[in-house]
Amino acid sequence: MIPAAFDYEVAESTxxxxxxxGAREDAKLLAGGHSxxxxxKLRLSRPACLIDVGRITDLSYVLEEADSIAIGALTRHKDVTAAALLREHCPIVSHAAGQVGDPQVRHRGTIGGSLAHGDxxxxxxxxxxxLHGELVARGPAGDRAIPAREFFTGVFQTALAPEEVLVEIRVPKLGPSTGWSYTKMSRRAQDWATVAVAAVVERSNGSxxxxxxxLANMGATPIQATATEKAIAEGGSIDDASALAAEGTEPPSDHAASADFRAHLARVLTKRALEEAATR
Amino acid sequence: MRHVALMANGVRHELEVEPRELLVYVLRERLGLTGTNVGCDTSSCGACTVLVNGEAVKSCTMLGVQADGTEITTIEGLATNGELHAVQQAFHDHHALQCGYCTPGMVLAAVSLIDSGAATDEAAIREGLEGNLCRCTGYHNIVAAVADVAGVA
Incomplete structure (x- = not known):
């Protein structure tokens, strides 16, 4: 399969x-290209122009800031997985980056590309x-930080404006009382998650x-399991809170799973994720 | 058309490519390196795996223009002076192929995995080769061959 013809430009800098x-009609940024x-190739996307940002070297980094870790948008999954700063201060990110696709995909794909794709x-x-992370977009007017909860607006849709480039992702440093889990179910090797659950918890006196x-793949965007979060905040047990994980979601039905099965997975995986996060 | 200069198996090539030409077709049809197979053509099966700057990449999911300035190794470039690469020899010794279609990509993915230091035990090898499918399901001998070279057999 060959993509429809397009113009190709190499960006020398952000x-x-x-x-x-701003200058090209119907242009899309090309980073690792793995989304x-x-x-x-399937002609689901036919941009008139690709702007290759893959040769911009100054957007590949992992840096420590006062209370956060800054990740350059063009940092490849392989480098996010290996980053010592993330492994120390925010290991859920390096762990999850290591779950993307397969080694070949992680050699090319970038964290910014994955987020900006909005899958x-x-x-x-x-x-x-x-993690309540922040995504930094740079446009003609400068930089603006977009909270993650405002960034994902629909299937393959984000809050990025047409002339904006995602340049950085900021995640908090997790303290010793913070536990985490990324729990994913997929039927086949290297497949997308049928459902996945990312949990970040604050522990106190063993609870x-x-x-x-x-939750991933439980609707048009990644979505917070707010009923579960509320139940935990009100002192509910993991069992009771995870039973609410699918509340308010509209999961898709497709070849991998029915909506009902996804709702079931959301509850089971949330329970497992909270149990794991409670001890990690 | 875009001008692209790349190294393939130690040989410098300069060519004009259309932006939509996938690397696998540049290798196969422009450079005649037909050892790299097209399998699923959807970046799932790994048959088209080559090394780009030493790392395994699915060449059906990379544009030829993205390969400008890179060094590429295909299955044709692994043997030196008529001597098989250690991974090729191990595939031979362990009968790690049946129909052979996945073999070039499987060998290069294994080389990348071993070179990265990630082939630490059998489970890590199986995980590390998850991007390569063998439809003869000959995984057992493939894993044995890789473990042999990685010294974790």
Whole structure:
């Protein structure tokens, strides 16, 4: 399968990419290409122009800030997985990046590309949402930070404006009382999650005091399991709270699973994720 | 058309490619390196795996223009002076192929896995080869061959 014909531009810098986005009609950014190119080969996506940002070297980094870790948008999954700063301060991100696709995909795919693609079945959007991370967009007017809960707006839709480039992802440093889990179910090796659950919890005296729980592939965007979070905050047990995980969701039915089965998975995986997070 | 300069198996090539030409077709049809197979053509099966700057990549999911300035190794470039690469030899010794269609990609994925230091035990090898499918289901001998080379057999 060959993509439909398109023009190809190489961005020499982020500013150059922003200028090209403004100058070209129907342009899309190409980073690692591991979401975009398969869609283009199937002709589900036919942009008139690809702007290759893959040669911009200064957007590949993992840096420590006062209370957060900053990840350059073009950092490849392989490098996010291996990043010592993330393994120490926010291991759910490095763990989840290691669950994306397969080694070949992780060699090319980038964290920013995965987030900007806005696929509700992807691993990293749910994780960044559960962490209440921030996504930094750069456009003609400068930088703006978008909270993760405002970033994902629909299937393959994000809050990025047409001339904006996602440049950085910021996640909090997790303290010793914070537990985490990324629990994913997929039927086949290297497949997307049928459902996945990212949980970040605050522990106190051996029990969970607060939980942030985000679900992948349970709707048009990654979505927070707010009923579960509320039940935990009110002192409910993991069993009772996880039974509410599918409340308010509208999961899809497709070849991998029915909506009912996804709702079941959301409850089971949330229970497992909270149990794991309580001890990790 | 875009000008692309790349190294393939140690040989420098300069060519004009259409932006939509996938790397696998640049390798097969422009450079004649037909050892790289097209399998599923959806970045699932791994038959088209080659090394780009030493790392395994599915060449059906990379544009030829993205390969500008890179060094590529295909199955044709692994043997040196008529001597098989250790992974090729191990596939031979362990009968790690049946129909052979997945073999070039499987061998290069294994080389990348071993070089990255991730082939630490049988489970890690099985996990590390999850991007390569063998429809003859000959995984047992493939894993044995990789474990042999990685020194974890």
């Amino acid at each position: 500013d150059h990419a922003i200028a090209l986005l 975009l190119l398969p869609a283009m 509700p079945a992807s691993d990293l959007p749910a994780v960044i949402l559960a 969970i005091e607060r939980a942030s729980v985000a």
